[in-house]
């Protein structure tokens with residue numbers, strides 16, 4: 001609702017709809033009623049609109065979308081129209097986050113005040129829509145088309161000070177917002193409101209709009225990668241040079257197009273799933289859930305191994321204000337890590353944050369930390385040795401976490417006397433940038449340990465997802481079938497750039513081969529050597545070249561590594577790189593290697609369509625997701641989707657692999673395609689449809705309806 005009160009001649013409308021004061025129907029109704037009442041009351045000479053509690057309205061109520069409630073009268077447009085045309089000055093007083101419809105409300109007002117900590121913006125593009133309550137028409141009238149395109153297509157929030165310099169906010173107020181707003185409102189009473197209406201202004205430099213749009217188009221299309229909202233936002237902004245009513249009509253038309261697209265619900269699903277993963281639970285052990293399991297307090301963290309991951313994790317922990325003891329066996333590496341950390345931390349806070357960091361080469365220095373995160377080489381023998389030492393030196397309550405990419409957490413826990421305090425905390429590289437934290441419980445991990453790992457994720461600003469223990473956990477396990485199928489495509493006739501292009505056109509920031517070159521092709525190679533699938537010199541003795549343990553195997557990635565082509569770091573991998581450049585250039589050497597391999601093994605080169613590439617790479621990945629759900633390794637399909645959205649660059653406008661499978665491809669079609677491909681390639685095990693998928697197609701039912709422990 002919006003609470004109505006008067007302070008002398010000022011009517012104050014305070015939106016009260018926790019947690020973020022979104023414009024649910026009852027709020028819209030109360031605002032329209034309040035404005036009418038203020039208009040009617042001769043004693044009222046000005047109006048202040050603000051939010052109660054933590055924020056100015058943060059936009060439309062996204063939960064209402066698609067339900068009809070969003071358009072129930074009065075809709076948001078009517079509320080804003082009432083504000084714009086009000087005869088008495090309307091002042092929006094902003095604190096917290098004025099976002100989407102909330103920011104549009106402020107733009108429809110005649111004056112805007114903000115506290116210094118306020119932030120504002122139009123993030124609708126992230127929900128697959130556009131600011132459809134006049135945002136695409138009013139903002140360009142204030143800041144110009146170029147800045148409006150930048151703000152609306154990025155969805156970025158700007159701070160009050162920047163809003164002031166852009167002319168969006170009239171004044172920044174210190175102290176009590178209500179008092180300041182009322183006093184400001186009084187000061188403008190009696191002044192004409194006509195020239196304060198943004199809707200009546202014209203767009204600055206309107207004659208250059210087409211030029212500006214043309215210049216922005218290429219970048220936006222490249223960044224959007226298949227998402228339709230960003231370019232549709234631009235089309236709406238382009239219409240701001242028209243008279244206001246005509247621009248609004250165009251905005252409405254484009255909004256209707258986006259609202260009815262398949263991408264808008266996918267992005268809204270992604271928004272809520274990101275938040276839903278906080279309500280985690282173990283699929284079988286009822287004690288392990290977000291409601292009842294209590295975390296231990298974590299003030300200090302030990303990080304073991306100061307390599308790529310240990311360094312990134314340490315930066316992340318320091319940025320969150322935690323104390324860190326970083327231990328490394330290699331002194332040179334330790335010094336290098338300290339330098340990199342110093343450089344990465346922002347200048348302003350570097351020295352204060354660095355004072356929280358202690359370096360160590362002796363394990364006894366980890367004695368007092370609350371949790372240790374191990375990030376040494378991916379080698380089970382080494383991890384066990386490290387955990388034995390940690391168990392011996394740390395206080396009994398200390399939680400021991402491993403950042404392994406996929407080794408068995410139970411096997412690691414078994415070497416300690418505290419398996420209940422052992423957990424997997426799988427970060428993603430670069431660990432200080434990537435938002436995902438995949439937390440893994442073992443057979444004996446206690447509710448308190450799980451809760452502590454999940455809470456640590458919150459403390460350091462991660463999106464934490466809880467999963468079970470299996471080789472590769474959720475993310476890397478699913479990725480295994482994707483990368484396997486990508487190299488099988490090379491055998492059949494595709495080139496690395498064909499596969500990458502198709503996957504990037506689907507929406508990933510990078511295809512599998514460019515990604516491999518970036519992370520280092522030797523990561524996977526070392527893993528395969530550790531598993532005995534290959535050796536540094538080729539297949540293990542008496543092993544058929546194209547099979548390992550009865551499964552089809554493509555040795556091309558091993559051959560690449562044996563040539564010393566380890567990716568960007570060696571200037572050559574699947575592609576070649578000019579010195580100092582990260583641009584992947586097709587390399588005739590690699591293409592020849594693939595061609596020779598095809599000849600040697602009797603593969604006949606054929607042309608492979610982008611559609612087949614996408615299906616062959618992504619369908620087995622999704623299929624693995626069904627296995628994972630069936631086994632209870634992920635409790636819900638949304639957990640898998642969030643892992644892929646935040647850890648693997650899966651395009652957000654498709655909602656994530658499981659959402660995409662169900663809502664976009666359709667389960668029946670997915671099953672049918674997998675059956676066709678598995679008939680064609682009977683020895684590609686990952687193409688065999690999962691029993692859960694078959695069952696769902698046969699019996700009906702939705703992924704969302706799969707409870708945490710239910711099976712169809």
Ligand SMILES: CCCCCCCC(=O)CC(=O)SCCNC(=O)CCNC(=O)[C@H](O)C(C)(C)COP(=O)(O)OP(=O)(O)OC[C@H]1O[C@@H](n2cnc3c(N)ncnc32)[C@H](O)[C@@H]1OP(=O)(O)O
Pocket residue numbers: 019020022058059060061062063070071075076077097099100101102104123124127130131132133135272275276
């Ligand atoms: C003819 C009709 C034409 C109609 C045209 C309408 C056109 C429009 O212009 C449409 C819009 O406004 S779309 C909405 C634009 N606003 C946004 O996207 C802001 C979304 N929220 C945020 O960014 C953060 O929650 C925020 C920064 C605000 C706060 O972050 P926090 O980290 O502090 O809190 P969260 O954990 O994110 O959120 C707390 C709880 O609130 C729920 N929520 C947030 N924003 C919501 C929203 N706008 N609608 C509904 N629920 C919302 C959120 O899900 C979370 O819930 P729980 O998980 O249950 O706690």
Ligand SMILES: NC(=O)C1=CN([C@@H]2O[C@H](COP(=O)(O)OP(=O)(O)OC[C@H]3O[C@@H](n4cnc5c(N)ncnc54)[C@H](O)[C@@H]3O)[C@@H](O)[C@H]2O)C=CC1
Pocket residue numbers: 304305306307308309310327328329330333374375376377378379382386403404405406426427428429519
């Ligand atoms: N690099 C990546 O993209 C990701 C790696 N991981 C996992 O993180 C772990 C570490 O990987 P990276 O940082 O890439 O490796 P890295 O090779 O960059 O660093 C490992 C560090 O551990 C140190 N170390 C070795 N033995 C030690 C011991 N006994 N005590 C203390 N330090 C010791 C090494 O000197 C080295 O500096 C591995 O388990 C890996 O699978 C997880 C996610 C992503």
